[in-house]
Amino acid sequence: MKTAVIRLSQAQLNLLELCPPQFQRVYLEQLGSPIEPEVQESLLWGNQFHQLMQQHFLGLSIDSILEVDQDLKKIVEALLRAVSEQHNLNSDCWTEAEHYRGLEKENYLLTAIYDLLIINENKAQILDWKTYLQPQNKKKLENNWQTKLYLYLLAETSNYLPEQISLTYWFVKIPHEPQCLTFEYSDKLHQEYTKELEFLLINLDEYLLNLNENNLNFPHNKNCENNCPYYNLFFSKINNIENDNNNLLSIIDEIEEVSI
Numbered sequence: 001m002k003t004a005v006i007r008l009s010q011a012q013l014n015l016l017e018l019c020p021p022q023f024q025r026v027y028l029e030q031l032g033s034p035i036e037p038e039v040q041e042s043l044l045w046g047n048q049f050h051q052l053m054q055q056h057f058l059g060l061s062i063d064s065i066l067e068v069d070q071d072l073k074k075i076v077e078a079l080l081r082a083v084s085e086q087h088n089l090n091s092d093c094w095t096e097a098e099h100y101r102g103l104e105k106e107n108y109l110l111t112a113i114y115d116l117l118i119i120n121e122n123k124a125q126i127l128d129w130k131t132y133l134q135p136q137n138k139k140k141l142e143n144n145w146q147t148k149l150y151l152y153l154l155a156e157t158s159n160y161l162p163e164q165i166s167l168t169y170w171f172v173k174i175p176h177e178p179q180c181l182t183f184e185y186s187d188k189l190h191q192e193y194t195k196e197l198e199f200l201l202i203n204l205d206e207y208l209l210n211l212n213e214n215n216l217n218f219p220h221n222k223n224c225e226n227n228c229p230y231y232n233l234f235f236s237k238i239n240n241i242e243n244d245n246n247n248l249l250s251i252i253d254e255i256e257e258v259s260i
Contacts, residue, residue, distance in 0.1 A: 005109045006109070007109045009111050015027070018228060019221070020207055021219070049072075049172070050115060054097040056076075056080070078178055087127070093119060094120075099117040101154060103157055110152075115129045124158065126154060128146070129172065130169050133171055133176060134171040141181065150167050162186050162190040166182055168183075
């Protein structure tokens with residue numbers, strides 16, 4: 001019997017790399033923590049903005065929506081102007097909003113949804129809307145699995161060479177002007193990302209095998225003490241518990257969710 005395929009997006013890969021036990025908790029055991037009201041409000045606005053951009057690139061009018069919110073109207077109009085100029089949108093290119101890409105790799109289905117994909121004869125551009133200010137640390141965004149997986153998947157599932165592919169993040173936040181960061185792809189980066197991805201999936205294979213056959217929880221990373229936001233709270237409280245498994249869930253529930 002064929003093993004069930006596990007879907008993995010950039011969010012799952014980020015958490016798996018950062019903290020395997022938290023990956024087990026959130027995605028396998030589905031023990032997510034409640035979302036703070038201010039975070040929920042930000043997510044709601046972000047979702048509405050993405051839907052608005054999707055409507056526009058589907059050719060649907062968004063004028064009636066923008067007329068009731070002048071601040072939003074200024075942001076959207078400024079973004080659309082900047083995107084058209086930066087990415088040379090014209091009749092020669094093909095665009096699709098909310099474009100899905102998937103690639104089956106062993107027992108895993110790697111998935112991505114591009115906010116906007118722009119296809120020309122000699123290049124392919126992925127665009128992603130971010131409803132916050134441009135971060136100062138470009139390297140951190142470069143190392144995020146959203147950047148790596150989005151570029152990797154398009155190279156693996158299209159006829160474009162890595163050097164013909166790019167990913168641009170557009171940052172929008174009222175009342176600031178839109179800003180962008182572009183990451184160009186290359187064959188060298190594709191080889192690096194392939195190795196990193198295969199390493200993660202090999203580890204995940206091992207973790208799942210030990211969990212299913214030996215009932216062993218996913219282990220913490222070797223450098224977890226220095227890099228994981230869950231480490232200190234988790235272990236400081238675990239050390240005060242003497243074989244009381246009933247308290248384990250209450251401990252984990254107090255740990256904040258990773259921002260991904």
